[in-house]
Amino acid sequence: MNRPKISQMEAYMIETLRTNGITNEEIIHDVKEKDVSKWKQINEKFDFEQLIVLAEKDFSAFEQVINEGYAVKFVTVGGLERLLRLKFQKEAGEDYQKLETGAKGLKLDEASFRDLEQMLSLNWKVEEDEQGISVLLKEQKDFV
Numbered sequence: 001m002n003r004p005k006i007s008q009m010e011a012y013m014i015e016t017l018r019t020n021g022i023t024n025e026e027i028i029h030d031v032k033e034k035d036v037s038k039w040k041q042i043n044e045k046f047d048f049e050q051l052i053v054l055a056e057k058d059f060s061a062f063e064q065v066i067n068e069g070y071a072v073k074f075v076t077v078g079g080l081e082r083l084l085r086l087k088f089q090k091e092a093g094e095d096y097q098k099l100e101t102g103a104k105g106l107k108l109d110e111a112s113f114r115d116l117e118q119m120l121s122l123n124w125k126v127e128e129d130e131q132g133i134s135v136l137l138k139e140q141k142d143f144v
Contacts, residue, residue, distance in 0.1 A: 003071045003118055004061040008079045010054055011072050011119075013046050014065070015086035024066045031055045031062065074121045077102060080135060083119070088112055102136040 006014075017027055020042045030036055032055070036048040055062035064070075075083065080102060084090040088108060092098035096106035102124070108116060113133060117126045120135070127134045 003069050004058075004065050005073045006054065006065055006070045008072050008075055008083075009046075010050060011070065011083060012086065013043075013048060013051060014070075015083065016043055016046065019086055027051075027066050028063055032059070069115060069118060071119055072121050075124060077137065080120075080124070087119075088116070096132065099136070102134065104134040104136075105131050106133040106135065108133055 014027065017039060018024075022039070022042075030039075031051050034052050036052060039046075039048045051062075054065075072079070072083070077100070081092055081098065084092075084096070084103065084106070090096060090106060090108075092103070096103045113126075113128065116133075116135070120126065123138055125134075125136050125138050127136075
């Protein structure tokens with residue numbers, strides 16, 4: 001299944017809301033009502049209005065993002081670390097070894113592994129071995 005693509009920042013906002021107990025239904029409802037002001041208390045640095053803009057482009061795609069998942073257009077190494085923490089509650093040093101080009105030794109259940117694979121942009125390679133999951137930046141020549 002092809003998941004709708006969103007920005008790394010949009011993914012941060014969605015996962016931050018979820019981490020703070022906001023349900024998918026509440027996200028969809030509040031965005032549909034264009035009332036995201038109460039989320040400011042969760043993270044005052046985020047412009048949650050961006051989620052309204054995203055939904056206005058294609059509301060059914062927005063609902064799919066919230067209910068079924070998404071792919072991130074482009075993920076940086078720092079972005080990977082933040083997404084692992086927000087979406088999967090995984091911390092560098094505890095749950096995986098942080099590398100300059102990604103992460104290794106990550107432990108995820110099968111559903112989360114598939115979710116991670118589908119979520120990451122094309123500049124990432126996700127592999128599994130006996131040490132766990134490795135998520136590494138592809139070399140530039142691999143995806144040009």
